[in-house]
Amino acid sequence: MKAIITVVGQDQVGIVARVATELARLKINIVDMSQTLMADNFTMMLSGVWDDQQLSFADAQAALEELGAASGLTIRIQRQAVFDAIQKL
Amino acid sequence: MESRPILDTIQMIAEENLDIRTITMGISLFDCIDSDGAKARQKIYDKITHSARDLVKVAEQIQTEYGVPIINKRIAVTPIALVAAASADQDYVAYALTMEKAASELGVDLIGGFSALVQKGYQSGDRKLIASIPQALAETSRVCSSVNVGSTRAGINLDAVGELGHTIKTIAADDPVNCMSLVVFANAVDDNPFMAGAFHGVGEADRVINVGISGPGVVKRALEQVRGQSIDVVSEQIKKTAFKVTRMGQFVGSIAAERLNVPFGIVDLSLAPTPNEGDSVAEILEEIGLERVGAPGTTAALALLNDAVKKGGVMVCEHVGGLSGAFIPVSEDAEMIRAVRAGHLSIEKLEAMTAVCSVGLDMIAVPGNTSAASISGMIADEAAIGMINNKPTAVRVIPATGQDVGDEVEFGGLFGRAPVMRVNPNQPQAFIKRGGHIPAPIHSFKN
Numbered sequence: 001m002k003a004i005i006t007v008v009g010q011d012q013v014g015i016v017a018r019v020a021t022e023l024a025r026l027k028i029n030i031v032d033m034s035q036t037l038m039a040d041n042f043t044m045m046l047s048g049v050w051d052d053q054q055l056s057f058a059d060a061q062a063a064l065e066e067l068g069a070a071s072g073l074t075i076r077i078q079r080q081a082v083f084d085a086i087q088k089l
Numbered sequence: 090m091e092s093r094p095i096l097d098t099i100q101m102i103a104e105e106n107l108d109i110r111t112i113t114m115g116i117s118l119f120d121c122i123d124s125d126g127a128k129a130r131q132k133i134y135d136k137i138t139h140s141a142r143d144l145v146k147v148a149e150q151i152q153t154e155y156g157v158p159i160i161n162k163r164i165a166v167t168p169i170a171l172v173a174a175a176s177a178d179q180d181y182v183a184y185a186l187t188m189e190k191a192a193s194e195l196g197v198d199l200i201g202g203f204s205a206l207v208q209k210g211y212q213s214g215d216r217k218l219i220a221s222i223p224q225a226l227a228e229t230s231r232v233c234s235s236v237n238v239g240s241t242r243a244g245i246n247l248d249a250v251g252e253l254g255h256t257i258k259t260i261a262a263d264d265p266v267n268c269m270s271l272v273v274f275a276n277a278v279d280d281n282p283f284m285a286g287a288f289h290g291v292g293e294a295d296r297v298i299n300v301g302i303s304g305p306g307v308v309k310r311a312l313e314q315v316r317g318q319s320i321d322v323v324s325e326q327i328k329k330t331a332f333k334v335t336r337m338g339q340f341v342g343s344i345a346a347e348r349l350n351v352p353f354g355i356v357d358l359s360l361a362p363t364p365n366e367g368d369s370v371a372e373i374l375e376e377i378g379l380e381r382v383g384a385p386g387t388t389a390a391l392a393l394l395n396d397a398v399k400k401g402g403v404m405v406c407e408h409v410g411g412l413s414g415a416f417i418p419v420s421e422d423a424e425m426i427r428a429v430r431a432g433h434l435s436i437e438k439l440e441a442m443t444a445v446c447s448v449g450l451d452m453i454a455v456p457g458n459t460s461a462a463s464i465s466g467m468i469a470d471e472a473a474i475g476m477i478n479n480k481p482t483a484v485r486v487i488p489a490t491g492q493d494v495g496d497e498v499e500f501g502g503l504f505g506r507a508p509v510m511r512v513n514p515n516q517p518q519a520f521i522k523r524g525g526h527i528p529a530p531i532h533s534f535k536n
Contacts (some may be wrong), residue, residue: 003154004095028445045092057154076099078156085340086101086333088095 174214310473
């Protein structure tokens with residue numbers, strides 16, 4: 001399974017570390033990432049790959065939402081195809 | 090990684106209320122017809138629950154995996170007046186209860202098709218179905234009903250127009266809120282995914298997936314970026330935005346159809362508002378430059394919007410269908426509600442607007458003492474606009490029993506609240522009472 005993980009929230013120390021640690025725990029491999037600051041809002045996008053026999057999409061989503069709630073961040077996980085479908089001809 | 094497209098998409102969904110309004114499965118019931126009504130209903134129940142057993146599950150999976158909200162899961166069936174006509178049943182309420190039971194078992198939001206097509210005349214099943222509508226709607230919560238009373242090719246069945254005025258009054262006498270589940274059409278379409286008017290047309294395949302999109306908030310936000318510029322720029326901006334919104338409909342519909350192993354029918358290119366702030370068609374018209382929806386110029390702005398949405402969306406979809414256009418349901422659009430409350434929007438202006446958009450006088454509350462003949466007159470007017478202009482039109486009015494102008498009817502949720510609107514007090518009684526059939530119009534000498 002491949003998906004895009006987006007992290008948005010107030011900039012703070014250790015965001016990248018926290019998200020990356022959780023992804024490592026879930027055995028989600030990061031294959032690409034980018035991050036930027038937009039008006040004090042930290043925005044990070046990661047492309048992650050994992051074995052969906054080991055971890056279902058819903059479980060990955062639940063774990064990341066929990067991390068988001070605990071860290072004051074909005075963390076979304078969506079399959080890549082939706083972005084291509086909407087934005088590319 | 091290209092971050093801009095990802096952020097744009099997330100903004101459209103999270104801040105601008107972009108969603109898939111409905112995934113609707115159309116199911117043919119022709120193979121359920123039986124001279125024994127009880128057997129027919131058992132076959133109907135079995136076919137619906139078997140065909141759509143994974144509809145809700147698949148819609149929820151897509152929502153989770155792609156982060157696209159899918160607001161409604163619905164079913165549309167063959168008009169029951171056709172399916173039940175072979176039986177000896179004298180009323181068809183039991184068919185509505187069967188639809189309700191199947192919908193409830195599946196967890197779908199609404200089920201449409203308690204319908205009759207009488208634009209040219211009544212067959213025996215049509216009369217029984219129309220007579221059953223008030224009780225059917227009173228005893229169910231998910232069943233939606235529609236009657237087609239006119240078409241460009243057939244003219245208008247004035248007998249049916251007259252009868253439905255009384256039907257709507259009867260429904261309202263029990264509970265005005267039930268009136269939102271009945272829509273009276275001219276030129277009804279076979280592949281409409283939106284309620285209350287969805288039914289599975291007689292020329293459709295056995296099963297089909299149709300998708301209705303939304304997204305007024307996205308269009309409004311896009312137009313904020315071109316304030317003061319020429320109307321050509323406005324049109325281009327709407328087209329570009331509609332393109333993106335529709336892509337999502339095509340994408341979600343094709344995945345749903347594949348997972349359900351059902352052919353993908355059409356995307357309905359609609360701008361469907363909700364009462365939520367920032368999800369209003371009226372606000373788009375105001376962004377185009379009207380001080381308030383209802384002002385002179387409203388019809389022109391709406392015509393441009395409606396056309397540009399179609400132009401932007403049509404290239405994206407394999408097949409376009411349904412009601413495709415901007416919806417103007419008063420109770421479901423926060424800015425429309427405000428305009429009516431302030432006295433800036435009248436039924437007459439709304440009627441003019443329906444000549445250039447989808448779909449008709451929709452979700453409008455009228456005083457409880459409005460006569461059946463007046464309601465029939467409104468239906469006749471809308472049907473005439475549809476018939477002459479070769480487009481679907483509809484009436485979904487709510488006589489607010491015991492209430493008058495200044496009061497409001499509360500529907501709840503996405504259906505919102507409707508301020509009671511003034512109706513012209515002069516009566517069309519003698520016109521409606523004539524009955525008969527308004528002949529089909531001539532298609533030359535377009536003036």
